Amino acid sequence: MAADRKVLIIGSGPAGLTAALYAARANLSPMLVEGLEAGGQLTLTSLVENYPGFRAGIQGPDLMEEMRQQAAHFGTEIVQGDIVRADLSKPPFRIELADGRAVTTQTLIIATGASARWLEIGSDRRLAGRGVSTCATCDGYFFRNKPIAVIGGGDSAMEEAIYLARLASKVTVIHRRDSLRASKIMQDKALSNPKIEFIWDSEIAEVKDVSRGEVTGLVVRNLKTGHLSEVALDGVFIAIGHTPNTALFKGQLDLDEHGYIATHNGTHTSVPGVFAAGDVQDRIYRQAVTAAGTGCMAALDAERYLDGIPEEVLAEIA
Numbered sequence: 001m002a003a004d005r006k007v008l009i010i011g012s013g014p015a016g017l018t019a020a021l022y023a024a025r026a027n028l029s030p031m032l033v034e035g036l037e038a039g040g041q042l043t044l045t046s047l048v049e050n051y052p053g054f055r056a057g058i059q060g061p062d063l064m065e066e067m068r069q070q071a072a073h074f075g076t077e078i079v080q081g082d083i084v085r086a087d088l089s090k091p092p093f094r095i096e097l098a099d100g101r102a103v104t105t106q107t108l109i110i111a112t113g114a115s116a117r118w119l120e121i122g123s124d125r126r127l128a129g130r131g132v133s134t135c136a137t138c139d140g141y142f143f144r145n146k147p148i149a150v151i152g153g154g155d156s157a158m159e160e161a162i163y164l165a166r167l168a169s170k171v172t173v174i175h176r177r178d179s180l181r182a183s184k185i186m187q188d189k190a191l192s193n194p195k196i197e198f199i200w201d202s203e204i205a206e207v208k209d210v211s212r213g214e215v216t217g218l219v220v221r222n223l224k225t226g227h228l229s230e231v232a233l234d235g236v237f238i239a240i241g242h243t244p245n246t247a248l249f250k251g252q253l254d255l256d257e258h259g260y261i262a263t264h265n266g267t268h269t270s271v272p273g274v275f276a277a278g279d280v281q282d283r284i285y286r287q288a289v290t291a292a293g294t295g296c297m298a299a300l301d302a303e304r305y306l307d308g309i310p311e312e313v314l315a316e317i318a
């Protein structure tokens, strides 16, 4: 059966848009479906200072708009919409959009990202980008010499706390239990850091102050006593894990033990012709620049697949 497309890309963060740029410049006329969170996680941040090429930094939404325009300029067809079904059982692969449209494609590049988990107390989301962040390497620099909190007790929370302790005046880790989930080595590093303090058995009741549009402190609830206390600080980093956006592909593609898409030989997945790039297959680095890098790799891998170069040969020449 002839496919509608040679390359179809799902996701419009740095990975998807970079894959689109490369596929478009290779004359593959890609289609990119943006998804519900167009632009991805960078649209939730403010100044991005660690994407190379912008010495004064660039606003996250502006960076994504530049990438989008660049991909479109070379001929990517960008489609708004959300995919509700993907059939990867045999090529051509078939995807269905929420509005009923269906597209078939010879290759599929999945760049659906991972979503940071939020506390879901309302005030945390409302102050996102205004003192509440889910990314220490993105936003830590704005809190130099200021008191901040990290929420969570896993490796991410410890890693963020240790990183932030180099910048902030003081880091308070707030965890809902009395012991950490993080690996022993990360625990030891965090517990022995003089700039890191811990509040145990506690959850965040409220991030203040939504009415002022900035973070001024936290209302913390002790889960054992119910006692509420206030902690004054300037920033809050939520590090309670990420959820990879793989629901569409469960049972069709191999996932790793954390639910991320398993890749090998670059961006190849367990289904030939299907490639994965960016945070949906990376739970370690999770940076815009690494996502863009794997987006580029996925487009090149798709191009070589379409040229009929077997994967084993690709692995040897890689």
Ligand code: NDP
Pocket (backbone or CB within 6 Å): 118, 119, 151, 152, 153, 154, 155, 156, 157, 159, 176, 177, 180, 181, 182, 183, 203, 239, 240, 241, 242, 258, 283
């Ligand atoms: P984890 O799932 O390991 O930890 C999440 C933490 O957040 C837990 O302490 C959990 O509490 C807490 N939490 C979850 N939901 C809530 C909530 N609603 N309110 C308050 N607290 C909450 O996620 P991570 O992102 O830390 O790590 C993911 C994986 O990546 C792990 O396998 C980790 O080892 C790995 N990783 C490794 C790193 C390294 O080696 N350098 C760095 C970063 C991640 P509780 O403990 O009570 O469940």
